[in-house]
Amino acid sequence: MTSSHESSKRLLFPLVNALVFMMLFGVIGYYLLDLTRWLLAGMVTGLGIGLVVEFGLGLIGGWIYRRRVLLSALLEVVLVIAFVGPFAYFYMNTTPKQHTVCCIEGSGLGDAVEAVRIPVANGETLAGWYAPPVDGSGAVVMVLHGNGGDRTGSLAHARVLHEEGFGVLVYDQRASGESTGHQRSIGLYDQRDITPIIDWLAARPEVDEQRIGGVGLSLGAHILLGAAPDELRLKALWADGLGVNNGDDLPPSDSPSDVLINFISRQAYWMAEAYLDEQLIPCKQLIPQVAPRPLMLVAGGQDPFEGEFNRAYEPYLGEHGELWIIDNAGHTAGLRTEPELYPARMIDFFDKALRQ
Missing domain, CATH: 3.40.50.1820 (Alpha/Beta hydrolase fold, catalytic domain)
Known part of the structure:
Protein backbone atom coordinates (compact mmCIF):
# COMPACT_ATOMS: atom_id res chain seq x y z
CA MET A 1 0.00 0.00 0.00
CA THR A 2 2.79 2.37 0.97
CA SER A 3 4.76 1.48 -2.17
CA SER A 4 1.73 2.14 -4.39
CA HIS A 5 1.10 5.46 -2.66
CA GLU A 6 4.76 6.43 -3.02
CA SER A 7 4.71 5.60 -6.77
CA SER A 8 1.61 7.72 -7.23
CA LYS A 9 3.31 10.65 -5.50
CA ARG A 10 6.32 10.27 -7.78
CA LEU A 11 4.07 10.68 -10.80
CA LEU A 12 3.11 14.15 -9.64
CA PHE A 13 6.25 15.85 -10.98
CA PRO A 14 6.06 14.25 -14.47
CA LEU A 15 2.39 15.21 -14.73
CA VAL A 16 3.04 18.80 -13.66
CA ASN A 17 5.95 18.95 -16.09
CA ALA A 18 3.66 17.70 -18.86
CA LEU A 19 1.19 20.48 -18.03
CA VAL A 20 3.95 23.10 -18.13
CA PHE A 21 5.11 21.91 -21.54
CA MET A 22 1.55 21.80 -22.84
CA MET A 23 1.17 25.46 -21.95
CA LEU A 24 4.54 26.31 -23.50
CA PHE A 25 3.94 24.39 -26.72
CA GLY A 26 0.35 25.58 -26.76
CA VAL A 27 1.55 29.15 -27.25
CA ILE A 28 3.54 28.01 -30.27
CA GLY A 29 0.58 26.05 -31.60
CA TYR A 30 -1.69 29.05 -31.20
CA TYR A 31 0.51 31.19 -33.42
CA LEU A 32 1.00 28.35 -35.92
CA LEU A 33 -2.76 27.70 -36.03
CA ASP A 34 -2.11 24.07 -35.08
CA LEU A 35 -3.01 24.04 -31.39
CA THR A 36 -4.00 20.38 -30.93
CA ARG A 37 -0.85 18.92 -32.42
CA TRP A 38 1.43 21.20 -30.40
CA LEU A 39 -0.47 20.52 -27.18
CA LEU A 40 0.04 16.80 -27.71
CA ALA A 41 3.72 17.35 -28.52
CA GLY A 42 4.11 19.39 -25.35
CA MET A 43 2.39 16.77 -23.25
CA VAL A 44 4.58 13.95 -24.58
CA THR A 45 7.79 15.99 -24.27
CA GLY A 46 7.04 17.24 -20.77
CA LEU A 47 5.88 13.86 -19.53
CA GLY A 48 8.93 12.15 -21.04
CA ILE A 49 11.39 14.57 -19.45
CA GLY A 50 9.52 14.36 -16.14
CA LEU A 51 9.62 10.56 -16.07
CA VAL A 52 13.31 10.47 -16.98
CA VAL A 53 14.17 13.02 -14.31
CA GLU A 54 11.95 11.58 -11.57
CA PHE A 55 12.76 7.89 -11.99
CA GLY A 56 16.20 8.21 -13.62
CA LEU A 57 17.58 10.50 -10.96
CA GLY A 58 15.64 8.49 -8.38
CA LEU A 59 18.03 5.61 -9.05
CA ILE A 60 20.93 7.89 -8.16
CA GLY A 61 19.26 9.47 -5.15
CA GLY A 62 20.95 11.89 -2.82
CA TRP A 63 21.55 15.57 -3.62
CA ILE A 64 20.93 15.17 -7.34
CA TYR A 65 17.50 13.64 -6.78
CA ARG A 66 16.50 16.27 -4.22
CA ARG A 67 17.38 18.99 -6.75
CA ARG A 68 15.50 17.30 -9.59
CA VAL A 69 13.02 20.17 -10.05
CA LEU A 70 15.82 22.73 -10.37
CA LEU A 71 17.85 20.50 -12.69
CA SER A 72 14.88 19.75 -14.92
CA ALA A 73 13.98 23.45 -15.06
CA LEU A 74 17.52 24.27 -16.21
CA LEU A 75 17.36 21.47 -18.78
CA GLU A 76 14.05 22.73 -20.09
CA VAL A 77 15.26 26.32 -20.34
CA VAL A 78 18.21 25.13 -22.43
CA LEU A 79 15.87 22.99 -24.53
CA VAL A 80 13.52 25.89 -25.19
CA ILE A 81 16.30 28.37 -26.03
CA ALA A 82 18.43 26.03 -28.12
CA PHE A 83 15.78 23.99 -29.92
CA VAL A 84 12.09 24.70 -29.30
CA GLY A 85 12.27 28.47 -29.85
CA PRO A 86 14.47 28.34 -32.98
CA PHE A 87 12.39 25.47 -34.41
CA ALA A 88 9.15 27.36 -33.87
CA TYR A 89 10.69 30.48 -35.45
CA PHE A 90 11.63 28.85 -38.76
CA TYR A 91 8.73 26.37 -38.82
CA MET A 92 6.27 29.24 -38.52
CA ASN A 93 7.88 30.75 -41.62
CA THR A 94 7.64 27.57 -43.70
CA THR A 95 3.99 26.61 -43.24
CA PRO A 96 1.76 27.36 -46.28
CA LYS A 97 -0.22 30.62 -46.37
CA GLN A 98 -2.56 29.88 -49.26
CA HIS A 99 -5.82 31.77 -49.64
CA THR A 100 -7.97 33.54 -52.22
CA ASP A 248 27.55 35.29 -40.88
CA ASP A 249 25.40 38.39 -41.48
CA LEU A 250 24.69 38.94 -37.79
CA PRO A 251 26.43 41.90 -36.13
CA PRO A 252 28.90 41.33 -33.29
CA SER A 253 27.42 40.58 -29.86
CA ASP A 254 27.98 43.61 -27.64
CA SER A 255 25.72 42.65 -24.74
CA PRO A 256 24.29 39.53 -23.06
CA SER A 257 20.98 40.07 -24.85
CA ASP A 258 22.81 40.23 -28.21
CA VAL A 259 24.58 36.97 -27.39
CA LEU A 260 21.24 35.29 -26.67
CA ILE A 261 19.51 36.69 -29.77
CA ASN A 262 22.40 35.76 -32.05
CA PHE A 263 22.58 32.25 -30.59
CA ILE A 264 18.85 31.64 -31.15
CA SER A 265 19.11 33.09 -34.66
CA ARG A 266 22.05 30.87 -35.57
CA GLN A 267 20.19 27.84 -34.26
CA ALA A 268 17.15 28.77 -36.35
CA TYR A 269 19.25 29.19 -39.51
CA TRP A 270 20.99 25.87 -38.88
CA MET A 271 17.66 24.06 -38.40
CA ALA A 272 16.17 25.76 -41.45
CA GLU A 273 19.06 24.63 -43.65
CA ALA A 274 18.71 21.05 -42.38
CA TYR A 275 14.92 21.07 -42.75
CA LEU A 276 14.86 22.65 -46.22
CA ASP A 277 18.04 20.92 -47.44
CA GLU A 278 19.36 24.21 -48.82
CA GLN A 279 22.26 26.44 -47.86
CA LEU A 280 21.65 30.02 -46.76
Whole structure:
Protein backbone atom coordinates (compact mmCIF):
# COMPACT_ATOMS: atom_id res chain seq x y z
CA MET A 1 0.00 0.00 0.00
CA THR A 2 2.79 2.37 0.97
CA SER A 3 4.76 1.48 -2.17
CA SER A 4 1.73 2.14 -4.39
CA HIS A 5 1.10 5.46 -2.66
CA GLU A 6 4.76 6.43 -3.02
CA SER A 7 4.71 5.60 -6.77
CA SER A 8 1.61 7.72 -7.23
CA LYS A 9 3.31 10.65 -5.50
CA ARG A 10 6.32 10.27 -7.78
CA LEU A 11 4.07 10.68 -10.80
CA LEU A 12 3.11 14.15 -9.64
CA PHE A 13 6.25 15.85 -10.98
CA PRO A 14 6.06 14.25 -14.47
CA LEU A 15 2.39 15.21 -14.73
CA VAL A 16 3.04 18.80 -13.66
CA ASN A 17 5.95 18.95 -16.09
CA ALA A 18 3.66 17.70 -18.86
CA LEU A 19 1.19 20.48 -18.03
CA VAL A 20 3.95 23.10 -18.13
CA PHE A 21 5.11 21.91 -21.54
CA MET A 22 1.55 21.80 -22.84
CA MET A 23 1.17 25.46 -21.95
CA LEU A 24 4.54 26.31 -23.50
CA PHE A 25 3.94 24.39 -26.72
CA GLY A 26 0.35 25.58 -26.76
CA VAL A 27 1.55 29.15 -27.25
CA ILE A 28 3.54 28.01 -30.27
CA GLY A 29 0.58 26.05 -31.60
CA TYR A 30 -1.69 29.05 -31.20
CA TYR A 31 0.51 31.19 -33.42
CA LEU A 32 1.00 28.35 -35.92
CA LEU A 33 -2.76 27.70 -36.03
CA ASP A 34 -2.11 24.07 -35.08
CA LEU A 35 -3.01 24.04 -31.39
CA THR A 36 -4.00 20.38 -30.93
CA ARG A 37 -0.85 18.92 -32.42
CA TRP A 38 1.43 21.20 -30.40
CA LEU A 39 -0.47 20.52 -27.18
CA LEU A 40 0.04 16.80 -27.71
CA ALA A 41 3.72 17.35 -28.52
CA GLY A 42 4.11 19.39 -25.35
CA MET A 43 2.39 16.77 -23.25
CA VAL A 44 4.58 13.95 -24.58
CA THR A 45 7.79 15.99 -24.27
CA GLY A 46 7.04 17.24 -20.77
CA LEU A 47 5.88 13.86 -19.53
CA GLY A 48 8.93 12.15 -21.04
CA ILE A 49 11.39 14.57 -19.45
CA GLY A 50 9.52 14.36 -16.14
CA LEU A 51 9.62 10.56 -16.07
CA VAL A 52 13.31 10.47 -16.98
CA VAL A 53 14.17 13.02 -14.31
CA GLU A 54 11.95 11.58 -11.57
CA PHE A 55 12.76 7.89 -11.99
CA GLY A 56 16.20 8.21 -13.62
CA LEU A 57 17.58 10.50 -10.96
CA GLY A 58 15.64 8.49 -8.38
CA LEU A 59 18.03 5.61 -9.05
CA ILE A 60 20.93 7.89 -8.16
CA GLY A 61 19.26 9.47 -5.15
CA GLY A 62 20.95 11.89 -2.82
CA TRP A 63 21.55 15.57 -3.62
CA ILE A 64 20.93 15.17 -7.34
CA TYR A 65 17.50 13.64 -6.78
CA ARG A 66 16.50 16.27 -4.22
CA ARG A 67 17.38 18.99 -6.75
CA ARG A 68 15.50 17.30 -9.59
CA VAL A 69 13.02 20.17 -10.05
CA LEU A 70 15.82 22.73 -10.37
CA LEU A 71 17.85 20.50 -12.69
CA SER A 72 14.88 19.75 -14.92
CA ALA A 73 13.98 23.45 -15.06
CA LEU A 74 17.52 24.27 -16.21
CA LEU A 75 17.36 21.47 -18.78
CA GLU A 76 14.05 22.73 -20.09
CA VAL A 77 15.26 26.32 -20.34
CA VAL A 78 18.21 25.13 -22.43
CA LEU A 79 15.87 22.99 -24.53
CA VAL A 80 13.52 25.89 -25.19
CA ILE A 81 16.30 28.37 -26.03
CA ALA A 82 18.43 26.03 -28.12
CA PHE A 83 15.78 23.99 -29.92
CA VAL A 84 12.09 24.70 -29.30
CA GLY A 85 12.27 28.47 -29.85
CA PRO A 86 14.47 28.34 -32.98
CA PHE A 87 12.39 25.47 -34.41
CA ALA A 88 9.15 27.36 -33.87
CA TYR A 89 10.69 30.48 -35.45
CA PHE A 90 11.63 28.85 -38.76
CA TYR A 91 8.73 26.37 -38.82
CA MET A 92 6.27 29.24 -38.52
CA ASN A 93 7.88 30.75 -41.62
CA THR A 94 7.64 27.57 -43.70
CA THR A 95 3.99 26.61 -43.24
CA PRO A 96 1.76 27.36 -46.28
CA LYS A 97 -0.22 30.62 -46.37
CA GLN A 98 -2.56 29.88 -49.26
CA HIS A 99 -5.82 31.77 -49.64
CA THR A 100 -7.97 33.54 -52.22
CA VAL A 101 -6.59 36.89 -53.38
CA CYS A 102 -9.02 39.66 -54.33
CA CYS A 103 -9.40 41.47 -56.63
CA ILE A 104 -7.82 42.37 -59.96
CA GLU A 105 -10.42 45.08 -60.56
CA GLY A 106 -9.06 46.98 -57.59
CA SER A 107 -5.39 46.46 -58.38
CA GLY A 108 -4.94 49.94 -59.84
CA LEU A 109 -2.73 48.56 -62.61
CA GLY A 110 -4.77 49.85 -65.53
CA ASP A 111 -7.24 48.41 -67.99
CA ALA A 112 -4.69 46.09 -69.63
CA VAL A 113 -3.85 44.21 -66.43
CA GLU A 114 -4.40 40.46 -66.65
CA ALA A 115 -4.45 37.54 -64.25
CA VAL A 116 -1.60 35.16 -65.02
CA ARG A 117 -0.31 31.79 -63.92
CA ILE A 118 3.40 31.22 -64.45
CA PRO A 119 4.94 27.71 -64.41
CA VAL A 120 8.15 27.70 -62.39
CA ALA A 121 10.61 25.33 -60.73
CA ASN A 122 9.62 21.93 -59.32
CA GLY A 123 6.31 21.91 -61.21
CA GLU A 124 4.78 24.73 -59.17
CA THR A 125 2.61 27.52 -60.59
CA LEU A 126 2.64 31.11 -59.42
CA ALA A 127 -0.52 33.23 -59.56
CA GLY A 128 -0.16 36.91 -60.29
CA TRP A 129 -1.24 40.06 -62.07
CA TYR A 130 0.68 41.45 -65.02
CA ALA A 131 0.34 44.89 -66.57
CA PRO A 132 2.38 45.45 -69.77
CA PRO A 133 4.61 48.50 -70.29
CA VAL A 134 2.82 51.45 -71.82
CA ASP A 135 5.79 53.65 -72.79
CA GLY A 136 7.14 51.49 -75.62
CA SER A 137 10.44 50.79 -73.84
CA GLY A 138 9.71 47.14 -73.08
CA ALA A 139 10.88 47.70 -69.49
CA VAL A 140 9.24 45.54 -66.81
CA VAL A 141 9.76 45.44 -63.05
CA MET A 142 8.81 42.47 -60.89
CA VAL A 143 7.63 43.50 -57.42
CA LEU A 144 7.96 40.80 -54.74
CA HIS A 145 6.01 40.87 -51.49
CA GLY A 146 7.25 40.08 -48.00
CA ASN A 147 7.06 36.96 -45.85
CA GLY A 148 3.59 35.55 -45.25
CA GLY A 149 1.94 37.99 -47.66
CA ASP A 150 0.61 37.88 -51.19
CA ARG A 151 0.71 40.02 -54.33
CA THR A 152 -1.52 42.70 -52.80
CA GLY A 153 1.40 43.62 -50.53
CA SER A 154 3.34 44.62 -53.66
CA LEU A 155 0.67 46.79 -55.24
CA ALA A 156 1.63 50.18 -53.80
CA HIS A 157 5.12 49.98 -55.31
CA ALA A 158 3.80 48.43 -58.53
CA ARG A 159 1.30 51.25 -59.03
CA VAL A 160 4.04 53.87 -58.74
CA LEU A 161 6.06 52.12 -61.42
CA HIS A 162 3.12 51.46 -63.73
CA GLU A 163 1.96 55.06 -63.56
CA GLU A 164 5.37 55.99 -64.99
CA GLY A 165 4.99 53.60 -67.92
CA PHE A 166 6.84 50.51 -66.67
CA GLY A 167 5.35 47.08 -67.09
CA VAL A 168 4.86 45.41 -63.71
CA LEU A 169 4.39 41.87 -62.45
CA VAL A 170 3.15 41.09 -58.96
CA TYR A 171 2.70 37.48 -57.89
CA ASP A 172 2.16 35.24 -54.88
CA GLN A 173 5.30 33.40 -53.84
CA ARG A 174 5.08 29.62 -53.69
CA ALA A 175 2.73 28.19 -51.05
CA SER A 176 1.33 31.70 -50.56
CA GLY A 177 -1.88 33.31 -51.78
CA GLU A 178 -3.16 31.42 -54.82
CA SER A 179 0.20 29.91 -55.84
CA THR A 180 0.87 26.20 -55.50
CA GLY A 181 3.42 24.61 -53.20
CA HIS A 182 3.37 22.48 -50.07
CA GLN A 183 5.62 24.73 -47.99
CA ARG A 184 7.18 28.16 -47.88
CA SER A 185 10.94 28.20 -47.72
CA ILE A 186 12.13 31.57 -46.33
CA GLY A 187 12.90 32.38 -49.95
CA LEU A 188 15.27 29.50 -50.72
CA TYR A 189 13.02 27.63 -53.15
CA ASP A 190 11.60 30.91 -54.48
CA GLN A 191 15.03 31.93 -55.77
CA ARG A 192 14.72 29.18 -58.38
CA ASP A 193 11.53 30.75 -59.67
CA ILE A 194 13.12 34.01 -60.85
CA THR A 195 14.63 32.48 -64.01
CA PRO A 196 11.36 30.87 -65.20
CA ILE A 197 9.55 34.12 -64.42
CA ILE A 198 12.01 36.07 -66.56
CA ASP A 199 11.68 33.40 -69.26
CA TRP A 200 7.91 33.98 -69.19
CA LEU A 201 8.33 37.75 -69.38
CA ALA A 202 10.91 37.53 -72.16
CA ALA A 203 8.49 35.48 -74.27
CA ARG A 204 6.02 38.39 -74.27
CA PRO A 205 6.37 40.44 -77.47
CA GLU A 206 6.06 43.76 -75.67
CA VAL A 207 8.91 42.97 -73.21
CA ASP A 208 12.60 43.66 -73.81
CA GLU A 209 14.58 40.86 -72.15
CA GLN A 210 17.42 43.30 -71.44
CA ARG A 211 15.13 45.69 -69.54
CA ILE A 212 13.86 43.62 -66.63
CA GLY A 213 14.33 44.69 -63.03
CA GLY A 214 13.03 43.80 -59.59
CA VAL A 215 11.73 45.40 -56.42
CA GLY A 216 11.97 43.15 -53.38
CA LEU A 217 10.19 43.95 -50.15
CA SER A 218 11.56 42.22 -47.04
CA LEU A 219 11.66 38.51 -47.96
CA GLY A 220 11.19 39.54 -51.59
CA ALA A 221 14.51 41.39 -51.36
CA HIS A 222 16.20 38.21 -50.14
CA ILE A 223 14.70 36.21 -53.01
CA LEU A 224 15.92 38.62 -55.67
CA LEU A 225 19.34 38.97 -54.06
CA GLY A 226 19.71 35.19 -53.92
CA ALA A 227 18.77 34.82 -57.59
CA ALA A 228 20.76 37.77 -58.96
CA PRO A 229 24.26 36.23 -59.12
CA ASP A 230 23.11 33.50 -61.54
CA GLU A 231 20.29 35.37 -63.31
CA LEU A 232 22.11 38.08 -65.23
CA ARG A 233 18.95 39.20 -67.01
CA LEU A 234 17.86 40.79 -63.74
CA LYS A 235 19.31 44.17 -64.65
CA ALA A 236 18.54 46.24 -61.56
CA LEU A 237 17.53 45.42 -57.98
CA TRP A 238 15.74 47.66 -55.46
CA ALA A 239 15.95 45.83 -52.10
CA ASP A 240 13.74 47.36 -49.40
CA GLY A 241 13.90 45.85 -45.92
CA LEU A 242 16.78 43.42 -46.36
CA GLY A 243 17.62 41.55 -43.18
CA VAL A 244 20.14 38.78 -42.59
CA ASN A 245 20.47 35.51 -44.46
CA ASN A 246 22.45 33.48 -41.96
CA GLY A 247 24.69 33.74 -38.92
CA ASP A 248 27.55 35.29 -40.88
CA ASP A 249 25.40 38.39 -41.48
CA LEU A 250 24.69 38.94 -37.79
CA PRO A 251 26.43 41.90 -36.13
CA PRO A 252 28.90 41.33 -33.29
CA SER A 253 27.42 40.58 -29.86
CA ASP A 254 27.98 43.61 -27.64
CA SER A 255 25.72 42.65 -24.74
CA PRO A 256 24.29 39.53 -23.06
CA SER A 257 20.98 40.07 -24.85
CA ASP A 258 22.81 40.23 -28.21
CA VAL A 259 24.58 36.97 -27.39
CA LEU A 260 21.24 35.29 -26.67
CA ILE A 261 19.51 36.69 -29.77
CA ASN A 262 22.40 35.76 -32.05
CA PHE A 263 22.58 32.25 -30.59
CA ILE A 264 18.85 31.64 -31.15
CA SER A 265 19.11 33.09 -34.66
CA ARG A 266 22.05 30.87 -35.57
CA GLN A 267 20.19 27.84 -34.26
CA ALA A 268 17.15 28.77 -36.35
CA TYR A 269 19.25 29.19 -39.51
CA TRP A 270 20.99 25.87 -38.88
CA MET A 271 17.66 24.06 -38.40
CA ALA A 272 16.17 25.76 -41.45
CA GLU A 273 19.06 24.63 -43.65
CA ALA A 274 18.71 21.05 -42.38
CA TYR A 275 14.92 21.07 -42.75
CA LEU A 276 14.86 22.65 -46.22
CA ASP A 277 18.04 20.92 -47.44
CA GLU A 278 19.36 24.21 -48.82
CA GLN A 279 22.26 26.44 -47.86
CA LEU A 280 21.65 30.02 -46.76
CA ILE A 281 24.22 32.27 -48.47
CA PRO A 282 25.20 35.40 -46.49
CA CYS A 283 24.01 38.72 -47.92
CA LYS A 284 27.58 39.95 -47.58
CA GLN A 285 28.61 37.29 -50.09
CA LEU A 286 25.70 37.86 -52.49
CA ILE A 287 25.76 41.67 -52.66
CA PRO A 288 29.12 42.02 -54.47
CA GLN A 289 27.91 39.52 -57.10
CA VAL A 290 25.13 41.86 -58.25
CA ALA A 291 27.72 44.29 -59.67
CA PRO A 292 28.09 45.86 -62.16
CA ARG A 293 24.29 45.99 -62.16
CA PRO A 294 22.79 48.72 -59.97
CA LEU A 295 21.60 47.74 -56.50
CA MET A 296 19.74 49.98 -54.07
CA LEU A 297 19.45 48.93 -50.43
CA VAL A 298 16.62 50.71 -48.60
CA ALA A 299 16.30 50.40 -44.82
CA GLY A 300 13.84 51.75 -42.28
CA GLY A 301 15.65 53.72 -39.61
CA GLN A 302 12.88 53.10 -37.07
CA ASP A 303 13.39 49.33 -37.20
CA PRO A 304 15.63 48.33 -34.26
CA PHE A 305 17.91 46.13 -36.39
CA GLU A 306 17.35 46.94 -40.07
CA GLY A 307 19.53 50.04 -40.20
CA GLU A 308 22.38 48.24 -38.44
CA PHE A 309 22.19 45.26 -40.79
CA ASN A 310 22.21 47.40 -43.92
CA ARG A 311 24.99 49.69 -42.74
CA ALA A 312 27.10 46.55 -42.36
CA TYR A 313 26.38 45.72 -46.02
CA GLU A 314 27.47 49.13 -47.34
CA PRO A 315 31.17 48.22 -47.72
CA TYR A 316 30.15 45.37 -50.06
CA LEU A 317 28.10 47.53 -52.43
CA GLY A 318 30.90 48.86 -54.61
CA GLU A 319 30.49 51.73 -57.06
CA HIS A 320 27.22 50.43 -58.53
CA GLY A 321 25.42 50.02 -55.23
CA GLU A 322 23.82 52.52 -52.90
CA LEU A 323 22.39 52.53 -49.37
CA TRP A 324 19.41 54.69 -48.39
CA ILE A 325 18.33 54.65 -44.76
CA ILE A 326 14.98 56.39 -44.26
CA ASP A 327 15.23 57.63 -40.70
CA ASN A 328 11.50 58.11 -40.08
CA ALA A 329 10.39 54.80 -41.63
CA GLY A 330 9.73 51.39 -40.17
CA HIS A 331 10.24 48.09 -41.99
CA THR A 332 9.37 48.56 -45.71
CA ALA A 333 7.37 51.67 -44.79
CA GLY A 334 9.42 54.17 -46.77
CA LEU A 335 6.85 54.63 -49.52
CA ARG A 336 4.22 55.51 -46.92
CA THR A 337 6.37 57.83 -44.83
CA GLU A 338 8.06 59.54 -47.81
CA PRO A 339 5.24 59.60 -50.40
CA GLU A 340 7.03 62.08 -52.68
CA LEU A 341 10.72 61.34 -52.26
CA TYR A 342 10.46 57.54 -52.32
CA PRO A 343 8.61 57.30 -55.69
CA ALA A 344 10.92 59.90 -57.21
CA ARG A 345 14.06 57.99 -56.22
CA MET A 346 12.66 54.63 -57.27
CA ILE A 347 11.56 55.90 -60.68
CA ASP A 348 14.90 57.62 -61.24
CA PHE A 349 16.71 54.39 -60.28
CA PHE A 350 14.82 52.25 -62.81
CA ASP A 351 14.85 54.99 -65.46
CA LYS A 352 18.64 54.97 -65.46
CA ALA A 353 18.90 51.19 -65.22
CA LEU A 354 16.22 50.08 -67.68
CA ARG A 355 15.21 52.95 -69.96
CA GLN A 356 18.42 54.77 -70.85
